[in-house]
Amino acid sequence: MPLVALDLDGTLVDQASAARRWSNDFVQAWGLPAGEVDTVAEALTARRPKGEVFGALVERLGVPAAADEIWLDHRSKMPSFVAVSDDDRRALIDLKEAGWTIGIVTNGMADNQEGKIRPTGLDALVDGWVVSDTVGVRKPHPAIFESLATRLGCTLEGWMIGDSLELDVAGGAAVGLRTAWIGDGSDPAGFRPDLVVDSVAAAASHIIDVGAHA
The missing domain is CATH 3.40.50.1000 (HAD superfamily/HAD-like)
Known part of the structure; x- marks a missing residue:
């Protein structure tokens, strides 16, 4: 066939709506400025390996956590958002x-x-x-x-x-x-x-x- x-x-x-939901939770959890929701959501929908995405986000936002830890949180929660x-x-x-x-x-x-x-x-x-x-x-x-x-x-x-x-x-x-x-x-x-x-x-x-x- x-x-x-x-x-x-x-x-x-x-994916875009799901990424925004996760980004909103992420920004709130780390006490980041609300305006960063757009930045994080845009990064998540970029067509590049997610390992690179989270490494860049952690560095840019100064989050006191390993990129792999943030990526794992994303992977565990995103399926429930789509x-x-x-x-x-x-x-x-x-x-x-x-x-x-x-x-x-x-x-x-x-x-x-x-x-x-x-x-x-x-x-x-x-x-x-x-x-x-x-x-x-x-x-x-x-x-x-x-x-x-x-x-x-x-x-x-x-x-x-x-x-x-x-x-x-x-x-x-x-x-x-x-x-x-x-x-x-x-x-x-x-x-x-x-x-x-x-x-x-x-x-x-x-x-x-x-x-x-x-």
């Missing part, structure tokens, strides 16, 4: 009923990412997933997409849906997938997503309408 591969953070789950919209849940069900194989391909640590996939119920809505931590390679490297296809027993024929032009659109296109970009209102200069949408639900509706081979 054809594949719909999906990113996790910022695509299936609202959510999946009802429309996107319905879209995954519709895709499966239309005959698509559905998989999640995400960068990150296995415990953190699976801590979002399972509690949100995404594990029951998709056919499987791969996390960069467990396969040793990150998007946009082709090997992580190939690992997903192998795990799901399908070929790399279909679509990649994600919110990152560099990781999801370029990465998916490089392995032959058509791409749906969940846009942020900017011009995707230098990239050529096949579809620009505002949600997984919107992408799924288009994919189902055009069919597997259109």
Whole structure:
């Protein structure tokens, strides 16, 4: 069956809102100025390894704790802060009923990412997933997409849906997938997503309408 591969953070789950909730708690817990909430939340949603993020935050904010300690707190709490919209849940069900194989391909640590996939119920809505931590390679490297296809027993024929032009659109296109970009209102200069949408639900509706081979 054809594949719909999906990113996790910022695509299936609202990473920005979750990051802001954690940032607010973090700033309050350490008695930091309220204005630092925006700084911390922005850093958390940056597309860079989280180990680097927390090291930079601890140094900049002068927090008297090790970066690894703060990172562990983040990893333990963030899964409870994320959510999946009802429309996107319905879209995954519709895709499966239309005959698509559905998989999640995400960068990150296995415990953190699976801590979002399972509690949100995404594990029951998709056919499987791969996390960069467990396969040793990150998007946009082709090997992580190939690992997903192998795990799901399908070929790399279909679509990649994600919110990152560099990781999801370029990465998916490089392995032959058509791409749906969940846009942020900017011009995707230098990239050529096949579809620009505002949600997984919107992408799924288009994919189902055009069919597997259109």
